[in-house]
Amino acid sequence: MSELYIGLMSGTSMDGVDVALCEVDTSHCRLVASLEYPFSKALKEAVLQMIGSSTTLQTVGEMNHRLGLLFGEAVNALLAKEKIEAARIRAIGLHGQTLWHNPRGEHPFSMQLGDASMVAAQTNIDVVGDFRSKDIALGGEGAPFAPAFHQFLFHHMAKSIGVLNIGGMANLSVLQEPLIGFDTGPGNVLMDLWVQKQCNLPYDNDGQWAQKGKSDQALLDDLNNEAYFAAQAPKSTGRELFNLTWLAGHLQKHLKITAEDVQATLLELTVLSVVNEVRRYKIEHLLVCGGGVKNSFLMHRLAEELDNISVTATDAYGVSSEQMEAMLFAWLAYKRIHREAVELKAVTGAKTNGILGGVYAKD
Structure with a gap:
């Protein structure tokens, strides 16, 4: 009942x-x-x-x-x-x-x-x-708790399913036996903090500001060198690691980068940290939920990098992504x-x- x-x-x-x-x-x-x-x-x-x-x-x-x-x-x-x-x-x-x-x-x-x-x-x-x-x-x-719920919702689908939640942090569920799930790293948090600091906006609507910039490879490599990304699951994270202080420490070595290039690089960091983890598993369909779904540029970049995988919001499967x-x-x-x-x-x-x-x- x-x-x-x-x-x-x-x-x-x-x-x-x-x-x-x-x-x-x-x-x-x-x-x-x-x-x-x-x-x-x-x-x-x-x-x-x-x-x-x-x-x-x-x-x-x-x-x-x-x-x-x-x-x-x-x-x-x-x-x-x-x-x-x-x-x-x-x-x-x-x-x-x-x-x-x-x-x-x-x-x-x-x-x-x-x-x-x-x-x-x-x-x-x-x-x-x-x-x-x-x-x-x-x-x-x-944390994260979402993988158990994702399994409950989507267990009837093909076994090659991954569910990506992009909130402040991003977490990935791999619906297999045994169930796997962990935080991949920052989702929206660093992008939100940077656009708030630089433009006094709550978030980068549709990734429009990031699109005006160009990802800086040296900065991206530096950010991606964070030990958390190389750690094996189980793992979880939050603002206690990925915050403005963490970002400022890295930017001290890259002082000539424009603000919009930093934003573009932060978006690429989210994409890279997700893509690197998704590629570890035999995922054919990636279902995406969370606030990041509303960032069309972020979704576009994920689909580009995962060109052999179907990347779709969970709404298409009857579950509200928001x-x-x-x-x-x-x-x-x-x-x-x-x-x-x-x-x-x-x-x-x-x-x-x-x-x-x-x-x-x-x-």
């Missing part, structure tokens, strides 16, 4: 909160309705300030509260838009806003903020949150409510598949 779940996702780019209302059962996760709720510029800047500099416990606590309010507002906005009563929703799957991801330190952790109890109180719906901690406790990377990640957390909430383990150990390196997430009751 199917149930209604809401998935919430605010990714590395923080360009909005994706809210997905899904009908879920043992074999399907169908998107019923969705909403992109605005992430204010002031709140985004405050989060980036916390990530990029030292902070205080008070600031962390206050941000947890502020993000909880935001996520609760986002859910209520969707319910109001669709005229659906909260009582019909079995649970909310809350990813939270990632501030720091360090699964391989002396004391491994992954921090997502957004008070789940606040969301439950605001919406009067049970909330499932804190998904990553259990996987890390079991020795895993705590709402895929929010749908993932609706599905993960379903799995937690029904106490079902998520088959991720081959992806994250965990000792065993775990039941992920904690339940924050509405009452």
Whole structure:
């Protein structure tokens, strides 16, 4: 019997909160309705300030509260838009806003903020949150989770399928036995940060600015020399590595490159890091989702470099490319409510598949 779940996702780019209302059962996760709720510029800047500099416990606590309010507002906005009563929703799957991801330190952790109890109180719906901690406790990377969902959605297709999610970071799922999935490296994050710094724009629409520049091979080689790209899976990454400080360190050796040439090179870095990984596997069809799908120049370059592989947005296969990640957390909430383990150990390196997430009751 199917149930209604809401998935919430605010990714590395923080360009909005994706809210997905899904009908879920043992074999399907169908998107019923969705909403992109605005992430204010002031709140985004405050989060980036916390990530990029030292902070205080008070600031962390206050941000947890502020993000909880935001996520609760986002859910209520969707319910109001669709005229659906909260009582019909079995649970909310809350990813939270990632501030720091360090699964391989002396004391491994992954921090997502957004008070789940606040969301439950605001919406009067049970909330499932804190998904990553259990996987890390079991020795895993705590990311990416998408490969298990991609397998659930597309397992009926040919075995030569890869699914690429291009958000702030990019992650690749290879639908084979055993299931493989990992972060390839930066997706949109460096391009977004650079265009924000140079042009005061939230993102490079359709890659138009990158198209005006020319990729610089020396800079690209330097960026691609990052140890993360050569590391073997399981692996995951985030803003704690790929950020403006990381980029500035490389640009010091390439001072004569124009700003638009830097943007073109950053786009090529995303393409190169994806293509190098895709070529390791026998992938014939690459399904693409995430915000990067909207960058037509990025999609064009991927298709050019993978000219022997079909590169298509997941929309062509009946799954929203924009709402895929929010749908993932609706599905993960379903799995937690029904106490079902998520088959991720081959992806994250965990000792065993775990039941992920904690339940924050509405009452």
